[in-house]
Amino acid sequence: MNDKQLPDIELLFELADLFKVFGDSTRLRIMVLISDSELSVSDIAEALKMEQSTISHQLRVLRQNKLVRVRRDGKQMYYALDDDHVKKIIEMGMDHILE
Amino acid sequence: MNDKQLPDIELLFELADLFKVFGDSTRLRIMVLISDSELSVSDIAEALKMEQSTISHQLRVLRQNKLVRVRRDGKQMYYALDDDHVKKIIEMGMDHILE
DNA sequence: TTAACATATGAACAGATATACATATGTTCA
DNA sequence: TGAACATATGTATATCTGTTCATATGTTAA
Numbered sequence: 001m002n003d004k005q006l007p008d009i010e011l012l013f014e015l016a017d018l019f020k021v022f023g024d025s026t027r028l029r030i031m032v033l034i035s036d037s038e039l040s041v042s043d044i045a046e047a048l049k050m051e052q053s054t055i056s057h058q059l060r061v062l063r064q065n066k067l068v069r070v071r072r073d074g075k076q077m078y079y080a081l082d083d084d085h086v087k088k089i090i091e092m093g094m095d096h097i098l099e
Numbered sequence: 100m101n102d103k104q105l106p107d108i109e110l111l112f113e114l115a116d117l118f119k120v121f122g123d124s125t126r127l128r129i130m131v132l133i134s135d136s137e138l139s140v141s142d143i144a145e146a147l148k149m150e151q152s153t154i155s156h157q158l159r160v161l162r163q164n165k166l167v168r169v170r171r172d173g174k175q176m177y178y179a180l181d182d183d184h185v186k187k188i189i190e191m192g193m194d195h196i197l198e
Numbered sequence: 199t200t201a202a203c204a205t206a207t208g209a210a211c212a213g214a215t216a217t218a219c220a221t222a223t224g225t226t227c228a
Numbered sequence: 229t230g231a232a233c234a235t236a237t238g239t240a241t242a243t244c245t246g247t248t249c250a251t252a253t254g255t256t257a258a
Contacts (some may be wrong), residue, residue: 007131015192016124023119025112032106041235054217056236075225075234089191093114096184140205153247155206174204174255
């Protein structure tokens with residue numbers, strides 16, 4: 001008997017979409033940047049030397065996938081990683097690369 | 100003092116490339132398919148109801164990223180997941196999706 | 199060697215996506 | 229209220245990528 005179930009196709013499509021989010025270096029750099037402490041959009045843009053709108057667009061993708069959480073403080077929006085889950089996924093990937 | 104080092108940019112580009120590989124549903128389905136037992140190219144093509152050449156192209160991507168290993172047996176090539184690392188990455192992603 | 203089969207590869211095309219520019223929305227403070 | 233600032237969003241575009249068709253490469257068995 002085989003009681004191991006293959007994930008159904010729908011779920012695998014969702015999973016692919018999730019990994020797509022990790023599959024862009026700008027988004028990865030953002031995630032690593034805010035993994036320890038929250039940062040504002042302009043902080044991130046400055047750190048990565050990229051346009052504010054570019055960062056904002058990518059943060060939206062991260063938000064939509066529940067990978068970050070946001071907090072408003074006055075005019076600024078502070079972003080941080082949503083949970084340690086995300087960190088673990090990144091670490092697993094690193095482990096693979098580093099053999 | 101902060102002895103936690105940020106991964107350098109080069110490494111993050113590599114990491115993004117790795118996640119890109121996971122970010123396609125066809126490749127994910129292949130990986131899940133061969134996670135328990137090795138299968139030939141035509142087995143996979145049949146299971147996914149896709150062209151042989153499509154599968155072959157994607158298997159090459161998986162090979163290049165050292166995510167699968169191959170074994171020739173006569174005319175057939177048998178593919179299997181390279182290590183449990185890969186399974187773990189997929190499982191972590193699943194966990195995130197399933198909240 | 200040749201036919202039949204399994205897999206790999208090259209080229210072309212369609213669809214997806216990251217970025218930049220311009221501008222809108224939202225917030226503070228005078 | 230209005231000016232200044234921070235962020236979000238719409239649009240356009242250049243680049244990337246997955247799939248297919250056609251064909252090449254490699255293997256077996258006669």
